[in-house]
Amino acid sequence: MTIEFRQITSEHLSVIRQSILDIHVEVRLGDFGLAGPFYDVARFDERLSAYASRPGWTAMVGYEDGEPVGFCFGMPLGADTKWWSAMTEPLPREYLREDGKRTLALNEIVVRKPWRGRGVAWQIHEAWLSTRTEDRVTLLVNPAAGDGAVQAVYEAWGYRKIGEQKPFPDSPVFASMMRQVRPS
Numbered sequence: 001m002t003i004e005f006r007q008i009t010s011e012h013l014s015v016i017r018q019s020i021l022d023i024h025v026e027v028r029l030g031d032f033g034l035a036g037p038f039y040d041v042a043r044f045d046e047r048l049s050a051y052a053s054r055p056g057w058t059a060m061v062g063y064e065d066g067e068p069v070g071f072c073f074g075m076p077l078g079a080d081t082k083w084w085s086a087m088t089e090p091l092p093r094e095y096l097r098e099d100g101k102r103t104l105a106l107n108e109i110v111v112r113k114p115w116r117g118r119g120v121a122w123q124i125h126e127a128w129l130s131t132r133t134e135d136r137v138t139l140l141v142n143p144a145a146g147d148g149a150v151q152a153v154y155e156a157w158g159y160r161k162i163g164e165q166k167p168f169p170d171s172p173v174f175a176s177m178m179r180q181v182r183p184s
Helices: 010-031 041-052 120-129 145-156
Strands: 004-009 058-064 067-076 103-111 136-141 160-165 174-180
Touching (some): 010 041, 136 145
Antiparallel strands (some): 067 103
């Protein structure tokens, strides 16, 4: 299996938007059966547009034989970020200091079923991180996803839980996780 990676910036989101939406529907709604307004495709598309409108947003899409197999995307946290405002317990002030260069937020990572369990998510993730210059990367994961298996995967990738967040009124409470990318 040879995965080809293509990095996309916000200026070229229109080229891959429908593939990202289709994969979201196939995986999140179909395979995982996630329901409710938070997971609706229109709501996901709103979040995608909002994330892509922020400075430094990029996506990495994996392809096998020209077919999209998965993606991840995110952006750096700017000085005016609200990312940390949804923490259920406060973190030390210095830990939350952002400048647009310190912390990268991984907003989404999704891989289609035929490519799961083969290291493709890790490959897409690492290909994306290899293009970034930030010191650390953060993500949110539903601790109930896969009965905890999804969070365990992130832990195996070097992420550590730093607290919990509820970023949207209709979202679940997520585990907030962090991983160093480069020494700070």
